[in-house]
Amino acid sequence: MMFRLTAILIVLLLQLFLYLRLRSYIIEKRTLPRSAGPVALGLFLFFNIPVPVVMSYFWSLTHLPAWVMTVLMPLFIWHIATFFIALALGSLLLLRLPFVLALRTAMLHPTIRTQVTTMKETPNFQRFDASRRSFLEKGVIGLSAYSFVGATAGAVSSGEFEITRRTIIIPGLPEQFKGFTIGMMSDIHSSIFMNREDMSAYVKEMNGLKTDMIVVTGDFVNSKTEEVYPFAEAFSELQAAHGVYGCLGNHDFFTKNVDMVAKKIDECGVKLLRNDAVKIVKGDSYFNLLGVDDIGRNMQPDEYFAKALAFAKNDQPKILLCHKPYYFQHAKDLGIALTLSGHTHGGQIVFGTVERTPISLAALASKYVSGHYMLGDSNLYVNNGIGYTGIPVRVNCPAELTVLTLA
16 A cells, blocks of 8 residues: 555656646746646646546456556556656756756855856857757757657557577586577566466467477566466466476565465466476486575575575586576576576666666666676576566567577
């Protein structure tokens, strides 16, 4: 309940900030029609009055008709676009703040205040100020257009996915496992936004890839225990010659009945590795597949890893299933050859990329957001997932099925 109230408050405060900025602009821009103010107020009320109802009521639903999603999509698009606009404008204000404070402090001195006032009245300064305002105005208009176009495109293409193929070099890999393929899925988030039919379609696609083994790296459900039943129905069809394995994610623990969720996942054919390990055997060779439960706040990752490693006391290569990618350095230090993770959704809402790092909220929590990373000889692969957190939209970050070929 507290999380929901906090989320609603943050959304509404961002909307209030953006509305006040727009209202200030409308007042200053005297060339706009008198109806601009009421229209802006009407838009903000229209898209924000439903927010508390949607964010509170939807939390308890387990099924949502398709037509409701269609009706609500403009609401989702509005909040994605305006969130990014508010974030950008807020960042600009924070960057300006030190200079504004310094100038206002300096102007407390009468001589400096007189000089600044005189300078502002000169034609050169007024031309510069007009040019600056015009540049900022065009920039904000461009930013707004980009945000709404991007959010709309993301909403339209949310059902799309990519199949990513990567070759991963594993030091000491037995010859019999060269060319061995691992199909990877993550962050299913069984919910009103990911129903049984959706999940069955992804299962069919993954089965069609015919990989030797399949792993699912957590967040099977979104937040409720009953969401595991449609998941189990769909994923009972998932098959691979060397088995289907998984680890639990943070959302699986949000259910408060994680053992029941884990039991149903196991029963449907996804073998959960809960701080333990198994040997994947081919002929007379094998490698170790380890899995750990989601590592929550104030918990020590080494304790989880130690329990799993206790089941793999040998010198054969070790592959780890760990929902969050945050612990890659720990895994590397413990001799893990390959860590498979999810959690980040690849950013889900991505507004660009800087040197491989997606510009998204996920990048604030970890530098490992999407794709293949290396520390020395140790590998990490972070899957984008197929489900959603919060709003059922992806922007510049399609859902992903991964095929990893060991070499």
